[in-house]
Amino acid sequence: MTHKLFKYLQPILFLGIGCLLLFFAFRGIDLKNLQEVFKSIPLKWVFLSMLFGYLAFVFRGLRWYLLIKPLGFRPRFFDLINAIAFGYLFNSFIPRSGEIARCTSLNKVSNIPVSKLLGHVILERLIDCILLVICLFLALVFNYQDFINFASIFAFPKHLFLYFLCLVLLLFLTYKLIQNFLSASQLNKISSFFQGIKLGFLSIQEISNKTLFYVYTILIWLCYLFMTVVCFYCFSETKDLNLGQGLFVMVAGGLGMVVPTPTGIGSYHYLVIQSLLAINITKEIAQFFAIIVHSSQAIMIIVAGFFAMIFLYRKKNKI
Secondary structure (H helix, E strand, O other): OHHHHHHHHHHHHHHHHHHHHHHHHHOOOOHHHHHHHHHHOOHHHHHHHHHHHHHHHHHHHHHHHHHHHHHOOOOOHHHHHHHHHHHHHHHOOOOOOHHHHHHHHHHHHHOOOHHHHHHHHHHHHHHHHHHHHHHHHHHHHHOHHHHHHHHOOOOOOOOHHHHHHHHHHHHHHHHHHHHHHOOHHHHHHHHHHHHHHHHHHHHHHHOOOHHHHHHHHHHHHHHHHHHHHHHHHHOOOOOOOOHHHHHHHHHHHHHHHHOOOHHHOOHHHHHHHHHHHHOOOOHHHHHHHHHHHHHHHHHHHHHHHHHHHHHHHHHHHHO
16 A cells, blocks of 8 residues: 555655756746747757757667567567657656556557567666766766866765665565565566566677667767757857867756656756856856756657657557
8 A cells, every 4th residue: 555655656756856956946047038038049959959859769769679679570660769759758747657658659569578678678778877977977077177066066875885785675675575475376477577678688689780789879879968069059158168068968967867857857957057057157047058958858758759659559550
């Protein structure tokens, strides 16, 4: 009962956290100036940013095909891209639900086992974490002093390692309880499901063209970089910022997206604003920039996800 209650309250909790961060990020903002800024922004850069955001979906779909191919399936590229867009649409409303949505939607139109597709999603998340850490390191190298100023807003608990050990112990005890209270047939079903995840995760070893896989991965993150950088040209105060500073702002936004608030609302804004403040951009412009980038990507995700849902639904009904 408690687990079910937490499951339903979790989205509300993280939405509340996002709203709290939004309050801290935008308190004192001048709404009249914001209205004037929206009127004067060159929309070509905003649309270009949205295009880069969607291209990241395309490259994710192409990379996903390389993982699925060794399993003996040949889904259409368009279905893969639509499943990814549909998953991101779900994440916009319920954090972390999109991973299940994209796998189940693709399963409905291709009959690929959901467990194996989930293995791919877990692999993707691991790759994303590795790339984010690499970008974090590069941002530190290219923007050392700015990064130190930015990092000062974080305060880590003194006994962080102890908390980590307690979490590991809790997971171990949960595993033992599951073993003792579930029947053999239920355990076998769970085991086969996780075996499917394992097969999907390890499918990277069977990829015939690993170079192409790495190229798609780099292109995905270049899209994230350029969807941020092109928005620098929306404001005279940010148009002279370089790629290294763009990487810094992108990493800050990426850290904000890690927080499970709907589409990074609040957490993305707060951290992007702090990163721009660290490189001496005024708070007002930093606030406007965060709104422009996040809102444009949110619109792109909703529009792309809505059309993806229609295409996937129509194909499912034809099968």
